[in-house]
Amino acid sequence: MTINLKNFLNDKTKMSKMGEFQNLKQIEGLEMSSVSADLYGNGRDDLTLFYFSKGANYATVNTTSSIISETISWNNSSHKKLIKGLMVNTKNANTFTGKQGKESLDLIAKNLSRILTIKESKSEGGTSETVRTKDLIFASTGVIGEQFPVDKIKDTLPDLVEKLKTEHNKLFWLKVASGMMTTDTKPKVAYEELIVGDELVKICGIAKGSGMIAPNLATMLSFIFTNAEINSNLLKSLLKKAVANTFNAITVDGDQSTNDMVSIFSTKAIKLGPNLSLNDKVVQKFEFALKKLCLNLAQQIVVDGEGAKKFLTVKVINAKSLSSAKKIAFSIANSPLVKTAVAGEDPNWGRIIMGIGKSGEMVDYKKLKIKLGDFIVAENGKISDIYDEIKLKEYMKWDSINIEVNLKLGNDAFECYTCDFTHDYIDINADYRN
Amino acid sequence: MTINLKNFLNDKTKMSKMGEFQNLKQIEGLEMSSVSADLYGNGRDDLTLFYFSKGANYATVNTTSSIISETISWNNSSHKKLIKGLMVNTKNANTFTGKQGKESLDLIAKNLSRILTIKESKSEGGTSETVRTKDLIFASTGVIGEQFPVDKIKDTLPDLVEKLKTEHNKLFWLKVASGMMTTDTKPKVAYEELIVGDELVKICGIAKGSGMIAPNLATMLSFIFTNAEINSNLLKSLLKKAVANTFNAITVDGDQSTNDMVSIFSTKAIKLGPNLSLNDKVVQKFEFALKKLCLNLAQQIVVDGEGAKKFLTVKVINAKSLSSAKKIAFSIANSPLVKTAVAGEDPNWGRIIMGIGKSGEMVDYKKLKIKLGDFIVAENGKISDIYDEIKLKEYMKWDSINIEVNLKLGNDAFECYTCDFTHDYIDINADYRN
Numbered sequence: 001m002t003i004n005l006k007n008f009l010n011d012k013t014k015m016s017k018m019g020e021f022q023n024l025k026q027i028e029g030l031e032m033s034s035v036s037a038d039l040y041g042n043g044r045d046d047l048t049l050f051y052f053s054k055g056a057n058y059a060t061v062n063t064t065s066s067i068i069s070e071t072i073s074w075n076n077s078s079h080k081k082l083i084k085g086l087m088v089n090t091k092n093a094n095t096f097t098g099k100q101g102k103e104s105l106d107l108i109a110k111n112l113s114r115i116l117t118i119k120e121s122k123s124e125g126g127t128s129e130t131v132r133t134k135d136l137i138f139a140s141t142g143v144i145g146e147q148f149p150v151d152k153i154k155d156t157l158p159d160l161v162e163k164l165k166t167e168h169n170k171l172f173w174l175k176v177a178s179g180m181m182t183t184d185t186k187p188k189v190a191y192e193e194l195i196v197g198d199e200l201v202k203i204c205g206i207a208k209g210s211g212m213i214a215p216n217l218a219t220m221l222s223f224i225f226t227n228a229e230i231n232s233n234l235l236k237s238l239l240k241k242a243v244a245n246t247f248n249a250i251t252v253d254g255d256q257s258t259n260d261m262v263s264i265f266s267t268k269a270i271k272l273g274p275n276l277s278l279n280d281k282v283v284q285k286f287e288f289a290l291k292k293l294c295l296n297l298a299q300q301i302v303v304d305g306e307g308a309k310k311f312l313t314v315k316v317i318n319a320k321s322l323s324s325a326k327k328i329a330f331s332i333a334n335s336p337l338v339k340t341a342v343a344g345e346d347p348n349w350g351r352i353i354m355g356i357g358k359s360g361e362m363v364d365y366k367k368l369k370i371k372l373g374d375f376i377v378a379e380n381g382k383i384s385d386i387y388d389e390i391k392l393k394e395y396m397k398w399d400s401i402n403i404e405v406n407l408k409l410g411n412d413a414f415e416c417y418t419c420d421f422t423h424d425y426i427d428i429n430a431d432y433r434n
Numbered sequence: 435m436t437i438n439l440k441n442f443l444n445d446k447t448k449m450s451k452m453g454e455f456q457n458l459k460q461i462e463g464l465e466m467s468s469v470s471a472d473l474y475g476n477g478r479d480d481l482t483l484f485y486f487s488k489g490a491n492y493a494t495v496n497t498t499s500s501i502i503s504e505t506i507s508w509n510n511s512s513h514k515k516l517i518k519g520l521m522v523n524t525k526n527a528n529t530f531t532g533k534q535g536k537e538s539l540d541l542i543a544k545n546l547s548r549i550l551t552i553k554e555s556k557s558e559g560g561t562s563e564t565v566r567t568k569d570l571i572f573a574s575t576g577v578i579g580e581q582f583p584v585d586k587i588k589d590t591l592p593d594l595v596e597k598l599k600t601e602h603n604k605l606f607w608l609k610v611a612s613g614m615m616t617t618d619t620k621p622k623v624a625y626e627e628l629i630v631g632d633e634l635v636k637i638c639g640i641a642k643g644s645g646m647i648a649p650n651l652a653t654m655l656s657f658i659f660t661n662a663e664i665n666s667n668l669l670k671s672l673l674k675k676a677v678a679n680t681f682n683a684i685t686v687d688g689d690q691s692t693n694d695m696v697s698i699f700s701t702k703a704i705k706l707g708p709n710l711s712l713n714d715k716v717v718q719k720f721e722f723a724l725k726k727l728c729l730n731l732a733q734q735i736v737v738d739g740e741g742a743k744k745f746l747t748v749k750v751i752n753a754k755s756l757s758s759a760k761k762i763a764f765s766i767a768n769s770p771l772v773k774t775a776v777a778g779e780d781p782n783w784g785r786i787i788m789g790i791g792k793s794g795e796m797v798d799y800k801k802l803k804i805k806l807g808d809f810i811v812a813e814n815g816k817i818s819d820i821y822d823e824i825k826l827k828e829y830m831k832w833d834s835i836n837i838e839v840n841l842k843l844g845n846d847a848f849e850c851y852t853c854d855f856t857h858d859y860i861d862i863n864a865d866y867r868n
């Protein structure tokens with residue numbers, strides 16, 4: 001299950017679909033490159049570098065798994081707030097790689113800092129500052145427990161730095177987003193912008209997806225870049241709030257990969273004002289745009305879930321607490337029986353009842369009202385009086401299915417997103433390593 | 435996905451496999467019958483009755499789902515300790531059936547008690563007592579939310595009572611166990627016996643299985659019968675202890691169907707002694723036999739899991755607590771990525787690492803030692819020095835795969851059982867209702 005990126009970018013059918021992607025723009029202060037270290041043995045891009053010659057403010061939300069990759073462990077080693085570069089590799093997760101994995105990272109960081117420092121000293125507008133290893137962070141995605149391919153990556157670093165570009169059009173963003181794919185079938189990109197005074201504030205986001213049946217058993221990576229100057233603490237608050245109902249709405253709490261990472265970088269090219277806080281109007285506008293961008297990326301991940309044919313939204317309303325709404329929504333969304341019913345286009349709402357019950361959350365089943373799309377299927381503790389199997393079977397043929405559970409117990413709500421569960425999921429995952 | 439039971443019992447290939455089943459014997463004081471109410475429209479047995487003319491002591495462990503079937507709700511309505519009969523129907527779960535489901539059960543109980551009372555009054559050795567509706571309990575398994583087929587069942591009650599047999603050989607036990615199957619491909623039966631003084635204490639158990647990917651999203655029913663006299667309180671203690679490492683070792687806590695039920699019945703034909711307690715030797719012998727029988731049935735359920743091709747044992751040892759061992763074991767056993775790797779015969783131990791991590795339990799990854807069968811695959815925070823992919827690929831071809839996770843943190847351990855995850859699971863569940 002390797003993606004031939006060259007083919008993707010050269011494939012006319014796919015490229016004719018370029019219109020489906022948003023038009024990402026250049027972020028001042030960011031340089032990017034994506035090349036092949038031949039980790040897959042087929043020449044596809046697998047190594048990506050994001051470089052900020054003037055540094056970037058930075059915030060991240062990482063996996064909460066009790067076992068983490070050497071890369072995440074590296075990133076955590078100092079509480080970085082200002083960084084110079086992020087390097088992403090695919091194929092190998094650098095998890096459970098022991099001393100070899102850690103030492104590989106040390107060596108790569110050392111080499112990368114040296115090569116970047118030379119580049120700086122040569123560049124016209126460069127700062128001529130030394131790029132220190134501690135200014136660099138990493139992300140990895142791929143197989144766990146295999147030796148980290150240190151030599152291949154180290155040998156590719158000169159090329160990776162050489163290819164850094166300050167100008168990035170839509171196609172280049174797609175190339176970079178494609179360079180970090182694993183089982184994804186297409187790159188995930190999103191763009192938002194807002195006008196602040198005379199300035200154009202841009203937010204560009206890219207992501208790679210994950211195996212979708214239990215959403216985050218495979219690695220999810222997303223990197224977001226903005227030219228607006230926002231300090232790291234504020235970035236952290238904004239990112240956490242945005243992730244809660246987007247990336248974490250396709251993610252069961254505490255049920256994540258060893259490598260999950262969503263990060264945001266501010267190149268500080270555009271000043272938004274002094275002493276910004278969450279209450280400032282300009283920050284609230286930014287927050288709104290960021291949430292929209294994150295939801296867009298999160299939904300693209302679900303749509304491209306392994307083997308996915310249908311997009312499924314599960315909305316739980318009128319719960320007695322947010323935590324209760326969340327538990328019930330994920331209990332339904334993670335049920336293989338619900339997901340296979342959706343794949344089979346079967347309006348088997350009994351499985352939704354089972355999903356609610358197994359959440360363990362107390363509900364009053366006589367109050368429950370369950371809808372599939374606009375159709376009420378169950379209320380008052382029984383099948384709806386206007387239940388219409390024929391209409392429902394028609395509805396289940398749609399590409400996007402909505403389940404709504406009205407608990408009638410309170411005022412809290414939560415919405416989460418998943419996909420159906422098909423033969424292709426088995427095919428992809430029974431043979432992932434080969 | 436209906437099973438034609440007649441075909442099963444007439445099929446020579448299958449019947450030639452009769453030897454794979456244990457030789458269940460007659461339980462004095464128990465009468466059984468299994469007939470067709472034509473709930474599936476193909477004449478298979480779907481209605482089963484267990485009748486105790488002299489009553490039976492009784493204990494049960496039911497689902498902990500927050501939504502339960504009308505049948506379980508009926509059984510809970512009084513804390514029954516002595517019962518006269520248990521009726522089991524398949525095809526319809528009688529869950530979320532509202533007033534219709536509840537009233538159906540009232541009507542069926544009334545009719546059944548009347549017919550059984552008439553039978554009593556006519557029988558020679560009968561007690562001539564009235565069989566009260568509150569002496570009856572029920573179990574249902576099948577689709578949720580569909581109207582309960584009250585008429586078909588009611589009309590079949592005379593036949594069901596008429597066909598009650600006091601003598602039951604192995605074949606008859608298989609017929610009865612088959613009468614409560616849904617997507618099971620074969621009946622599940624188990625037998626244990628022990629000599630107490632001059633008496634033969636017998637324990638007969640039957641079960642029906644469940645969709646196996648998240649073990650208890652579909653209904654699991656098991657009924658156990660013994661001729662030994664054990665009071666209901668002691669039965670309850672024994673059953674709870676036995677279930678913990680057997681039926682609940684294929685079951686994630688709080689993640690059950692609306693209808694799950696494991697019950698034990700004592701016909702009191704053989705006296706074991708007065709004032710029995712868990713500390714009595716004879717009770718301990720009984721407990722040992724009961725656990726063995728429950729493990730046997732639980733493993734048969736896994737082996738016959740929907741679409742299952744391989745049996746998977748996940749053992750977590752040297753944990754700091756039982757609860758931690760349990761969480762980690764189930765986190766691995768419920769991982770679709772682990773289950774698809776097993777289906778693909780891929781020794782992808784990285785997914786075991788992921789399963790451990792996502793449990794959220796704190797582990798010291800440098801202490802971890804992971805084995806596939808007898809092969810150490812990972813220790814000291816990295817792949818094993820003696821890792822041999824070729825040998826492991828050979829091992830993964832086996833029908834029964836063992837995963838052992840040694841945490842080296844304490845002295846607690848837990849073992850659970852599951853199966854692999856195949857295309858057939860999708861086929862069965864995408865089209866279950868049809």
